[in-house]
Amino acid sequence: MDKKTEQKKVFLEIVQQLRQLIKMEKIQAGEKLPSERVLSERLGVGRSSVREALRSLELLGLIETRHGGGTFLASTHKHQLVEILSMFILEDEKSKKDVELTRQIHEMEAIRVISCTETLRTLPVWDSFFVKLEIEGTINCRDILRELLITTGNRLSLKIWFQLAAYDGDRLNRNSTEDEKLIIQTMLKSMQLGYEKEALKAYEQWMSTVQSI
Amino acid sequence: MDKKTEQKKVFLEIVQQLRQLIKMEKIQAGEKLPSERVLSERLGVGRSSVREALRSLELLGLIETRHGGGTFLASTHKHQLVEILSMFILEDEKSKKDVELTRQIHEMEAIRVISCTETLRTLPVWDSFFVKLEIEGTINCRDILRELLITTGNRLSLKIWFQLAAYDGDRLNRNSTEDEKLIIQTMLKSMQLGYEKEALKAYEQWMSTVQSI
DNA sequence: TCAAAAAAGTGGTCTGACCACTTTTTAACG
DNA sequence: CGTTAAAAAGTGGTCAGACCACTTTTTTGA
Incomplete structure (x- = not known):
């Protein structure tokens, strides 16, 4: 058996x-x-x-x-797993692109889920990001995305995201530029209002600017 | 550094x-x-x-x-990985639900990508599924989903999906029921025509029937 | 020629030893 | 008495050698 x-x-x-x-x-x-x-x-x-x-x-x-x-x-599950696997399986540039795309898959899904869930999109944390953006003029890109994943409550998706984000290096772990500020505000606002499409559109716009960094 | x-x-x-x-x-x-x-x-x-x-x-x-x-x-990647991880991380019911949701995230993204890409949604493989469904009256659920992931070309997403699908056991690795046949046909047809929303709707309907199995 | 026996090769496991580093205990000092 | 420095104990990191069980290859002999 x-x-x-x-x-x-x-x-x-x-x-x-x-x-x-x-x-x-x-x-x-x-x-x-x-x-x-x-x-x-x-x-x-x-x-x-x-x-x-x-x-x-x-x-x-x-x-x-x-x-x-x-x-x-282990306190925080560092799934070097993906890293090790990538070492053996993912070697070329194409693979790096895959990592980015896959990370974005999880981020977009988070935006969708939050936008469509009353109890999630009205969370105070989103307002706090607004305040932070207004006062300090900038915010850590990675923090926002992480919060998106955390909010959904899908721990596995969060874990996978952590790994993919870590692989991406410091391109995400930095403060937002002046150009990004408006886009991020649009994304968050659309999310809060439940405008899924608009939020995703802003997200994609954001990522295309990240691309060029 | x-x-x-x-x-x-x-x-x-x-x-x-x-x-x-x-x-x-x-x-x-x-x-x-x-x-x-x-x-x-x-x-x-x-x-x-x-x-x-x-x-x-x-x-x-x-x-x-x-x-x-x-x-x-290793010739064929036996995903003991999922088994081991599940032993340590995934213990409660909530986690099993997370696995299912996360798997579906990747599947839905595949449907979106394929529906929006002319060169992907017109692939002969989808017709072959139609033919198989007509002639044999049934088809392996897992095969269809796997093909979706393969077609997108995102190898990492595919790899992750494999592991999640393996964890799911044989609930997917089975032939479709009579009830599912129509839903799957609708999904594939919508995809081929580029009707993203309809394809996703059919997919969600499909998954809700799988749920009850 | 071919089958059985011997040898070589290989992974599986245990023991003991030594090193480097961390934590705890002890001793000395003020 | 409290603080600090030194010593001891605890722990992971690594290596070497030995023996066993199993597989593969080679040799032997009928």
Whole structure:
């Protein structure tokens, strides 16, 4: 029946055991795991085997290790995952374009969802962005987009977005220019009013200016 | 500048070196990699370190190892990845819903792109689906959705979709029911004619029926 | 010629050791 | 008594060697 279970894959069993241990001990995100030596004793396996499992989980971004400090359950899931996969699968310029497009897919969907949901588009946070724009004259581009994703409540979409945004480098993580200010205001205003199409139009206009940066 | 590079992460460097080696040696999918002992010598590191890197890549499904046989570049990407991630991250019902929603985000975007692109929406493949539906009376749901993603040409979006669809289990990987037939036909026809809204409407209708399965 | 046995190759695992770094404890000083 | 510096303990990082289980290749012998 269950081929995956009947397969040996001792190394995967350790991963599973680790998960059980985390659940049993009720280890929360950011908290410390038992040391490698303790784990190897408790699980009845060699330290090497424990390390192989831990290293795998680290590559997935599920745990963090600090030299001399210990091993910790990842607080913010840095899914280096996409990064690693991209290293193997996505190599050329075309792929970089794909990353940008895919990121925008999630952003646009967020705009759609928010625009169409009364309880989301009337959130105070959008007003706060307006105020910030008026007073300081500028705002961090990435912050706005992140807030869009957070607001939708889709945690998985948010996680994927984080990865894609990280891959994009600092092109997003910067303050808005004078030219962008008006566009962003239009986008936010349209969103608040539930004008999905207008909001998306402003977004696309915004992204085309980002493109040229 | 480049924080990620200046970070130590020796273990990640080995992963990178492995990638270079694969590229240099022009190792194709399914082919054999050098043995662990050879790798450890060529890379100038201990066998344990090589193994930690290999085990990580195995967890990602990028390589396969056969006891006594050797290590091979994965031919078909088995998405153990989703399985592992789901084990740690996706535990509650809310998360499962997120997976479904996120998958649909990519599917809907594909429909939009195809509907708005003359060269994509007039592709012969859509006619082939029509024919298949007429002759056999049914069609694999997953096949259609996959074709949508493939057609857009966004490989990253496709990759993400694959993983999400794999997590969804066999709810998609099945033949369409009689009820679905008409909806799918409507969706495809609307797409071919460039009626984005109608295509999306049919898609949403389709998904709501899938929901109840 | 071919099948069985032996050898070589390879991954799987464990042990022990040493290093580098961090955290905790202890000791010394003011 | 409190503060600080030194020592100790804890922890991850890496390596080397050994042995086992399994697969592949080579050799042997009928």
